Amino acid sequence: MSHELQNWFLPVHYKHLLDSLGPSHPLRRTVLPSDDRTPAPGELTDPLGEEQHSPCRGLIHTYPDKVLLLATLDCAVHCQYCTRGRLIGGGFQGLEKSEGAGSACFQGLGKYEGAGSACFQYLETHIEIRDVLISGGDPLTLPDDELEDLFSNLRGIGHVKNIRLGSKIPAVMPERITPELAAMLAKYRIWLQLHFIHPAELTDEAVRALDTLADAGVPMVSQTVLLKGINDDADTLADLFYGLLQNRVKPYYLFQCDPVLGSSSFRTPVQKGLDLMKELQGRVSGLALPNFCIDAPGGGGKIVMHPDTILRRDGADILLTNYQGKEYRYPDPVQESF
Numbered sequence: 102m103s104h105e106l107q108n109w110f111l112p113v114h115y116k117h118l119l120d121s122l123g124p125s126h127p128l129r130r131t132v133l134p135s136d137d138r139t140p141a142p143g144e145l146t147d148p149l150g151e152e153q154h155s156p157c158r159g160l161i162h163t164y165p166d167k168v169l170l171l172a173t174l175d176c177a178v179h180c181q182y183c184t185r186g187r188l189i190g191g192g193f194q195g196l197e198k199s200e201g202a203g204s205a206c207f208q209g210l211g212k213y214e215g216a217g218s219a220c221f222q223y224l225e226t227h228i229e230i231r232d233v234l235i236s237g238g239d240p241l242t243l244p245d246d247e248l249e250d251l252f253s254n255l256r257g258i259g260h261v262k263n264i265r266l267g268s269k270i271p272a273v274m275p276e277r278i279t280p281e282l283a284a285m286l287a288k289y290r291i292w293l294q295l296h297f298i299h300p301a302e303l304t305d306e307a308v309r310a311l312d313t314l315a316d317a318g319v320p321m322v323s324q325t326v327l328l329k330g331i332n333d334d335a336d337t338l339a340d341l342f343y344g345l346l347q348n349r350v351k352p353y354y355l356f357q358c359d360p361v362l363g364s365s366s367f368r369t370p371v372q373k374g375l376d377l378m379k380e381l382q383g384r385v386s387g388l389a390l391p392n393f394c395i396d397a398p399g400g401g402g403k404i405v406m407h408p409d410t411i412l413r414r415d416g417a418d419i420l421l422t423n424y425q426g427k428e429y430r431y432p433d434p435v436q437e438s439f
């Protein structure tokens with residue numbers, strides 16, 4: 102295991118955090134390269150089949166009314182379970198660059214391409230697209246003026262109603278969140294989708310960054326990947342989700358880890374996530390509960406998974422089970438037939 106911090110690029114803030122948590126803290130494994138990347142059955146370099154759903158460089162269009170825009174392939178940290186590890190920072194995780202990484206849809210994608218690019222022509226002509234999720238890489242690695250240009254160009258497209266931006270920067274490089282950046286995000290009404298995986302990431306500095314964003318009026322949600330030995334227990338998740346709520350961030354998704362090549366040391370059985378959701382449901386504020394889902398391999402989109410709460414029908418009633426496993430009966434209104 103090459104768990105040496107000095108030879109591996111990390112933002113100063115996150116390096117200090119890992120140093121203070123000590124050499125055995127599980128967060129280290131998430132951002133430091135490991136030798137334990139033996140491929141397991143079913144794992145893929147491009148698990149979401151994004152390269153087959155890319156109409157032009159930098160866009161992934163799998164749902165009718167929403168689209169993913171990859172604004173950059175740079176990231177502040179290299180999460181070892183990253184779905185796009187084949188692309189980020191020129192490809193890491195010891196993965197061979199996949200076919201797609203060299204194919205037209207991502208080749209040369211180094212940074213945001215402005216108005217007039219194929220990507221913008223596509224967005225302008227596809228009037229069914231109402232929601233654009235700016236991702237990457239981490240878009241907040243781009244300078245403010247490029248971000249502003251991107252936001253104002255997107256806001257110039259009348260049918261695009263909602264713009265969101267996915268970022269881990271508040272957790273790993275909180276000093277990037279300046280009042281000026283927060284004001285700009287608020288001005289263009291950008292929703293932030295943050296990536297937090299552990300309550301230890303909610304450092305004083307990260308909390309200040311979240312305050313700056315929330316005080317400026319930027320709405321925020323968070324996405325967490327369920328990771329073996331890192332956050333796959335109810336106490337850690339409850340602390341994380343309450344910590345996010347306390348800082349005005351709504352937990353949005355808890356993801357089953359994508360089957361990216363070499364990810365098996367991070368992946369939990371699906372049942373584990375279902376059990377954790379059932380346990381949390383009875384314990385934590387409903388507002389703290391994310392949707393647990395699998396991003397379907399091959400590009401099927403996100404599939405929300407629920408613990409089985411409907412047991413069976415009994416005559417007109419539906420039999421349900423609650424978080425304690427107790428049974429309850431609900432008198433189901435008769436469905437009108439016409």
Ligand SMILES: *Cc1c(COP(=O)(O)O)cnc(C)c1O
Pocket residue numbers: 161162163164167168169234403
């Ligand atoms: C995740 C994702 C979205 C956004 O999905 P939501 O469930 O609306 O958050 C859109 N496009 C692609 C390709 C995605 O992977």
